[in-house]
Amino acid sequence: xxxxxxxxxxxxxxxxxxxxxxxxxxxxxxxxxxxxxxxxxxxxxxxxxxxxxxxxxxxxxxxxxxxxxxxxxxxxxxxxxxxxxxxxxxxxxxxxxxxxxxxxxxxxxxxxxxxxxxxxxxxxxxxxxxxxxxxxxxxxxxxxxxxxxxxxxxxxxxxxxxxxxxxxxxxxxxxxxxxxxxxxxxxxxxxxxxxxxxxxxxxx
Numbered sequence: 728x729x730x731x732x733x734x735x736x737x738x739x740x741x742x743x744x745x746x747x748x749x750x751x752x753x754x755x756x757x758x759x760x761x762x763x764x765x766x767x768x769x770x771x772x773x774x775x776x777x778x779x780x781x782x783x784x785x786x787x788x789x790x791x792x793x794x795x796x797x798x799x800x801x802x803x804x805x806x807x808x809x810x811x812x813x814x815x816x817x818x819x820x821x822x823x824x825x826x827x828x829x830x831x832x833x834x835x836x837x838x839x840x841x842x843x844x845x846x847x848x849x850x851x852x853x854x855x856x857x858x859x860x861x862x863x864x865x866x867x868x869x870x871x872x873x874x875x876x877x878x879x880x881x882x883x884x885x886x887x888x889x890x891x892x893x894x895x896x897x898x899x900x901x902x903x904x905x906x907x908x909x910x911x912x913x914x915x916x917x918x919x920x921x922x923x924x925x926x927x928x929x930x931x
Contacts (some may be wrong), residue, residue, distance in 0.1 A: 748826045749785050751821065751824065796823065821841070842865060843864040844862065849861075
């Protein structure tokens with residue numbers, strides 16, 4: 728991705744002794760996760776960003792390259808791993824900032840350098856246990872709509888109010904097939920005219 732540094736950020740980065748960090752937020756099902764790649768907490772705009780130090784890594788963002796980023800967290804806490812496996816964070820917004828500090832180690836500015844969404848969140852039980860969050864930028868997602876389009880009963884109903892096919896899909900996905908009553912309505916229909924059509928509903 729390509730970006731231009733803000734004057735205050737560029738001035739500090741241009742110094743012989745630089746003091747900067749990568750800060751970020753991940754929209755997680757359990758709440759917003761805020762972090763930075765240093766140690767200890769950092770306050771910014773009334774929010775606390777927690778340092779992951781040597782236990783975390785942000786893959787290198789190359790200027791003008793394909794907008795994919797991988798965030799990695801190494802943790803011995805099995806409850807954190809269990810939460811990562813349980814929660815489906817796909818689609819959550821991800822923001823990465825370049826934060827800069829003054830000579831007193833105070834955060835004086837941060838600039839957004841990456842904006843995207845979570846693509847997937849695999850957890851590895853290898854030694855050491857690792858959570859990897861793969862992210863893709865919004866522009867990359869928009870350039871490949873068929874690959875990243877997510878379908879749900881709600882999204883389908885919003886376009887086709889009488890089409891209940893995905894209602895059945897979600898009902899089956901929520902439990903074993905033997906527990907599904909088959910009571911949802913399923914639509915059938917055909918095309919008509921120039922791409923138009925009608926949708927009828929039948930009961931199973």
